[in-house]
Structures are given as C-alpha cells and as structure tokens.
Amino acid sequence: NPGYGHIIYSGAGLKTSAGSFSIRGNWTNNGTFAHNNSTHTFNGTPNETIGGANPTTFYNLVESKASGTLFMGVNLNRVNNVLTLTAGPLNLNSFTLIIGNAATAAVVRTAGYIISETNVAANPSIVQWMMGVTTGAFVFPFGTITGTYIPFTFNKTTATSSTVNVALRPTAASGNLPWSSSVTQMYSPVLAQDGSDESVVDRWWDITCTAATTANLT
Numbered sequence: 709n710p711g712y713g714h715i716i717y718s719g720a721g722l723k724t725s726a727g728s729f730s731i732r733g734n735w736t737n738n739g740t741f742a743h744n745n746s747t748h749t750f751n752g753t754p755n756e757t758i759g760g761a762n763p764t765t766f767y768n769l770v771e772s773k774a775s776g777t778l779f780m781g782v783n784l785n786r787v788n789n790v791l792t793l794t795a796g797p798l799n800l801n802s803f804t805l806i807i808g809n810a811a812t813a814a815v816v817r818t819a820g821y822i823i824s825e826t827n828v829a830a831n832p833s834i835v836q837w838m839m840g841v842t843t844g845a846f847v848f849p850f851g852t853i854t855g856t857y858i859p860f861t862f863n864k865t866t867a868t869s870s871t872v873n874v875a876l877r878p879t880a881a882s883g884n885l886p887w888s889s890s891v892t893q894m895y896s897p898v899l900a901q902d903g904s905d906e907s908v909v910d911r912w913w914d915i916t917c918t919a920a921t922t923a924n925l926t
Contacts, residue, residue: 736753793820800833
C-alpha cells in the first residue's frame with residue numbers, strides 16, 4: 709500500500725511472503741511473526757517505531773529515513789541477515805538490537821547511523837553482535853544525536869566464539885560524569901591526580917564480550 713499507515717499485529721502465526729515490503733508507519737508486534745527471508749524497509753515520515761509487546765525478528769531490515777527517526781520501541785528486536793542503513797538515524801532508545809549474522813558484512817551503511825547515546829552509568833542502548841568464531845573488522849555505525857558519524861570498529865583477531873555488546877554515549881556533565889558503572893577512578897600518572905577533565909575524552913564506549921576475545925579497537 710503506497711499510503712501511510714501502521715501495522716499492528718496481535719494474533720499468532722503472521723508470516724510475510726518472501727519479497728520486499730515498505731513500511732511507512734509504526735510496526736507493533738503483539739503476537740508472533742515469521743519473516744520468511746523477506747526484506748522490510750522503514751521509509752515513512754517523520755518518525756517510526758518498531759515496538760509492541762513482543763520483539764520482532766527480521767531477516768533483512770533497511771532503515772531509509774529521508775526525514776525523522778526510526779525508534780526501537782521494544783527490547784531485543786533482531787536482524788537475522790543484514791541490517792542496511794541508507795539514510796537517517798536508527799535510535800536504540802534504551803533498548804538492545806541484536807545482529808544475528810556473524811559475517812562482518814551483516815551491517816551495511818551508506819548514509820544512515822545508529823544512535824546509542826543514553827546518559828546513564830549503565831547505558832542500555834546496546835548493539836549486540838553475535839560474531840561467533842568469525843574474525844575481521846566489525847563496524848558499528850554509530851552517530852551522535854546531532855548527526856555526526858562516529859563509527860566504532862571491533863577488529864576481532866581471535867576465532868573465539870563470542871557475542872560482543874557495544875554501547876556509546878557522551879559524558880553528561882563535567883568530569884566525565886556519570887562514570888560507567890565499572891569505573892571507580894581516573895587517576896592520571898602524568899598529572900599525579902584525577903584526570904577526568906584534563907586528559908580523558910568526554911565519551912564512553914562500553915564493550916562487553918561473552919567470552920575472552922582479542923581485538924583491535926578503533
């Protein structure tokens with residue numbers, strides 16, 4: 709349908725046919741959904757939300773927002789194959805987005821970006837990438853609230869089976885406050901004192917892995 713509307717589903721066994729679908733409204737999943745290896749593109753205006761009582765597992769998810777923002781509205785929405793960001797922001801909105809494909813090409817970005825910024829000590833706006841034993845450069849296409857693209861690359865160098873969670877946020881106040889929940893001090897041996905203001909970048913990258921993993925971080 710070329711019009712603008714919302715999809716609200718509350719039953720059992722909804723299954724889209726194999727193909728491509730354009731969503732120009734909110735997606736509300738209150739039942740069960742089978743993606744059937746299809747592609748769902750969110751390209752409505754201004755804002756759209758993927759929400760409901762239940763998370764949705766997409767096969768291919770495309771975010772293409774000429775204006776407005778695509779918001780996560782429920783925790784643990786998942787992309788099983790490829791997430792494509794072509795334009796505009798995908799705001800995690802204090803939820804976790806799962807990338808279920810272990811390939812480094814499971815996230816493709818041309819002009820879009822992911823907003824993870826939530827100014828709390830334990831940032832809940834997380835991209836969870838199920839990397840398995842795959843090695844290589846996994847690019848998390850983060851951007852700021854104001855639209856600056858600041859990608860983070862997790863270049864995995866060991867074939868340890870691992871899922872990697874990354875959250876990103878700026879500091880909310882001076883002294884890099886609030887500190888991430890695992891940080892207890894920022895002593896600088898150069899200054900011989902706390903270096904929160906003088907020698908620390910005012911941004912946090914929170915990275916956790918489900919197994920010991922070696923990687924270069926950029």
